[in-house]
Amino acid sequence: MALRRRIRWVARHGLIRRMVQRQMRVGDLGARLMMDPTIRQDPFPYYDELRARGRLVSTSVALVSAHHDVCLAVLRSPDFGQMRLRFDQVPGILRLGMKLGGRSVLGPIEPPSMLAVDPPEHTRYRKLVTRAFSARVIAALRPRIEQIAEDLLDEIAPLRADDPVDLVAHYASLLPATVIIEILGAPVAMRRQFLTWGAGAALSLDVGLSYRDFRRCELAITALHRWMLSHFTEIRRAPRDDVLSALVAAHDHGDQLTLDELSSIAMLLLGAGFETTVNLLGNGAVLLMRHPDQLDMLRAQPARWAGAVEEILRYESPVQRTGRLALRDTAVADHPVPAGSFIVLLLGGANHDPAVFTDPDRFDVARPEADQHLAFSSGIHYCIGAALARLEGEIGLQALFRRFPNLALAGSPHRRPTRVLRGYDAIPVRLSSPEPTVHSALTALHSRKQE
Ligand code: HEM
Numbered sequence: 001m002a003l004r005r006r007i008r009w010v011a012r013h014g015l016i017r018r019m020v021q022r023q024m025r026v027g028d029l030g031a032r033l034m035m036d037p038t039i040r041q042d043p044f045p046y047y048d049e050l051r052a053r054g055r056l057v058s059t060s061v062a063l064v065s066a067h068h069d070v071c072l073a074v075l076r077s078p079d080f081g082q083m084r085l086r087f088d089q090v091p092g093i094l095r096l097g098m099k100l101g102g103r104s105v106l107g108p109i110e111p112p113s114m115l116a117v118d119p120p121e122h123t124r125y126r127k128l129v130t131r132a133f134s135a136r137v138i139a140a141l142r143p144r145i146e147q148i149a150e151d152l153l154d155e156i157a158p159l160r161a162d163d164p165v166d167l168v169a170h171y172a173s174l175l176p177a178t179v180i181i182e183i184l185g186a187p188v189a190m191r192r193q194f195l196t197w198g199a200g201a202a203l204s205l206d207v208g209l210s211y212r213d214f215r216r217c218e219l220a221i222t223a224l225h226r227w228m229l230s231h232f233t234e235i236r237r238a239p240r241d242d243v244l245s246a247l248v249a250a251h252d253h254g255d256q257l258t259l260d261e262l263s264s265i266a267m268l269l270l271g272a273g274f275e276t277t278v279n280l281l282g283n284g285a286v287l288l289m290r291h292p293d294q295l296d297m298l299r300a301q302p303a304r305w306a307g308a309v310e311e312i313l314r315y316e317s318p319v320q321r322t323g324r325l326a327l328r329d330t331a332v333a334d335h336p337v338p339a340g341s342f343i344v345l346l347l348g349g350a351n352h353d354p355a356v357f358t359d360p361d362r363f364d365v366a367r368p369e370a371d372q373h374l375a376f377s378s379g380i381h382y383c384i385g386a387a388l389a390r391l392e393g394e395i396g397l398q399a400l401f402r403r404f405p406n407l408a409l410a411g412s413p414h415r416r417p418t419r420v421l422r423g424y425d426a427i428p429v430r431l432s433s434p435e436p437t438v439h440s441a442l443t444a445l446h447s448r449k450q451e
Helices: 002-024 029-035 037-043 044-053 068-076 092-101 121-133 135-137 142-156 167-172 172-182 188-206 211-237 242-253 259-275 275-288 292-300 302-315 385-404 434-450
Strands: 063-065 322-328 331-332 336-339 344-347 423-426 428-430
Touching: 002 029, 002 044, 002 259, 029 044, 029 063, 029 344, 037 292, 063 068, 068 322, 068 331, 068 344, 092 211, 092 336, 092 428, 121 242, 135 275, 135 331, 142 172, 167 172, 167 385, 167 423, 172 242, 172 385, 188 211, 188 259, 211 242, 211 259, 211 344, 242 259, 259 275, 275 292, 275 302, 275 385, 275 423, 292 302, 292 385, 302 385, 331 385, 331 423
Parallel strands: 063 344
Antiparallel strands: 322 344, 331 336
């Protein structure tokens, strides 16, 4: 078991990791953007450097773009699809490794995950779930999401105002987790367990994992998968009027989904439901504590909150990048792209492209063009949960700063170790500071220096 996992790791991550590390040592920007931990802290100057080099830059790892129009064109083009490792196309040694390593777990970026397949499978999966996340259905959840936010704030309110509280553990993770768990009819009492499994599974979005992370990630996905299968049995016993019951019926009666497809969609909805939005809430809270003038503007004009959420998504996108494979010979930005080429799309870089966003490194909640961001991607894989995430962001942040108007950082927020996902895994705050604006401005300055 352990040996097969080790072989799987070598075939899927170990060899790539070595290759990228070697390229990092000779200063290749593509390799550094992919794995360099120093870049992870603040990737934006490196995105600028890459953007200045060209619209589509050939690096040792892949073709890469941080241009908004190029990313948009690739995401919307039928000439590109999802990266799918074709067994017969991998080099012999890797093929042997994949064979010996055995079947991998049902991760979010491996088929049959919706994120990893092209039409017609993608169309079939997506049709089964879109209605549950439509703007109308999500808008009706507003009162319930407000209630969940208020309940969570009630739980931290009795804590001593000057004791540090971790905003991620007590609020930013629990709000989206509770919402998606309720949507899927899963037990809310298990939310901390889901968060632990979700954090493990989220690692799989990155390439070149260390063996330790790969093992943690496989164990988390396996445990979640096992739980999901038992939950399907519960659903069969007592079906409800929700999206998960509909998916189980599509497998059991409609013959529309295999069991792997069913599990994969269910796990993706659950994991994507909180692993991304936690970053929107965390990044947003930190940005607003560090920009008290912007928070003051929102207090004076609450109608600006929806725009502020767009600006947070743009300024510090929770999903920093994605990628696409050329399905046929094609061209992008006057650059010929042969079939089989992989393009890394730096969504976080596209969202700081000065061709679209004036003075892109300025955080401005009143920015008129903020909603041009690609934080939710574009084209056929455009985020299903976008309306839900926006609503949670608006309600969650507004409720937080309404309840604790003097909320202030009590130390440096800690970045999560993921590279595709950008956010914090700990944000120490004080619920009340003695002198709101001066104190929070000083703490913000101090913590930014330390980060
Ligand atoms: C701020 C929060 C969120 C962000 C930034 C985000 C971002 C993204 C992005 C960038 C993609 C497409 C990736 C690509 O094109 O390769 C995506 C797809 C997806 N997201 Fe989200 N997401 C968020 C919240 C959610 C939520 C709350 C759900 C809950 C259901 C969700 C479910 C999905 C699903 C199922 C897909 C796959 C869609 C497909 O492949 O057709 N996301 N998301």
